[in-house]
Amino acid sequence: MSTLIVNTLKSSTGINTMTVNDLNLGGVKAWVRWNSSSGSPVIIDDYNIISGSDDAVGHVTWTFEKPFRNAYYTFSGMTGNDPQTGTTAGAHGMIHNGVQTASQFGTRAVQDSSDSSSVNFIAEDNSYNGCAWVGISTGSYIMYKST
Amino acid sequence: MSILNVDTLQNRAGISTAVSLSDLYGGVAAAWVVFSTNNTNNCINESFNVITLVDEGSGLFRAIFERSIGIKQYVCLASSANGATDSSNTTGHLRYCMQNGVFTPSDFRIHVRNRGNTGIDDNYVTMMFFAKT
Numbered sequence: 080m081s082t083l084i085v086n087t088l089k090s091s092t093g094i095n096t097m098t099v100n101d102l103n104l105g106g107v108k109a110w111v112r113w114n115s116s117s118g119s120p121v122i123i124d125d126y127n128i129i130s131g132s133d134d135a136v137g138h139v140t141w142t143f144e145k146p147f148r149n150a151y152y153t154f155s156g157m158t159g160n161d162p163q164t165g166t167t168a169g170a171h172g173m174i175h176n177g178v179q180t181a182s183q184f185g186t187r188a189v190q191d192s193s194d195s196s197s198v199n200f201i202a203e204d205n206s207y208n209g210c211a212w213v214g215i216s217t218g219s220y221i222m223y224k225s226t
Numbered sequence: 227m228s229i230l231n232v233d234t235l236q237n238r239a240g241i242s243t244a245v246s247l248s249d250l251y252g253g254v255a256a257a258w259v260v261f262s263t264n265n266t267n268n269c270i271n272e273s274f275n276v277i278t279l280v281d282e283g284s285g286l287f288r289a290i291f292e293r294s295i296g297i298k299q300y301v302c303l304a305s306s307a308n309g310a311t312d313s314s315n316t317t318g319h320l321r322y323c324m325q326n327g328v329f330t331p332s333d334f335r336i337h338v339r340n341r342g343n344t345g346i347d348d349n350y351v352t353m354m355f356f357a358k359t
Contacts, residue, residue, distance in 0.1 A: 084228070
């Protein structure tokens, strides 16, 4: 194994410059795509995910292989009910739901219920689901923040 | 301080596909922030390259970058939920996060609304930004 110790990466043209700190803090730390159409999450591909447990309809608790340093990291996700052979009808979304710790995060695929209430949704097991997380990994060498 | 002038990175075995510095730059978040706006927790919990968050109304927030992203052609991805720090911890609400208002290379505004189209303050709001330059 070889390790290059450096502070800044710079292209030969000088256009792209990035510090290793930028790379460390801005890098996507985990992502996953999965299929829940059978009722349980089947991971299609992932990065830094150990497992996804089926906790309820549309609800998955993800465990990160390398955890974050705390519970505060960004999340974005989406879902659709048929990615290849049909169209996605209705309004669907992927929300945070349940556990939120350094090592685990809960997601839930939902559909707008059309109920007049402002809080209702229908949880659903969809075929196309994807999420990504960005934050600070545990044990990272951080110059930007010390706490 | 050390600077490595390089166009492509590749592992020693040559197994991993080489990555150009421009690819690396475009694939890494230029900024991100996690913040709370509900109950007593009205603060930035964690961030990178976001120096201030301005509360401009119910569910309406303006993130100001510490270093300008440089261009307006960046993408913002956001999410919002009650969050685990909320005492009610229901997180059973559907949220919509949308761009709302003026955005520049130095700042960006989002509006969090519930499905009743009402602006709402949550305990777990996240934004991430990606750009190519």
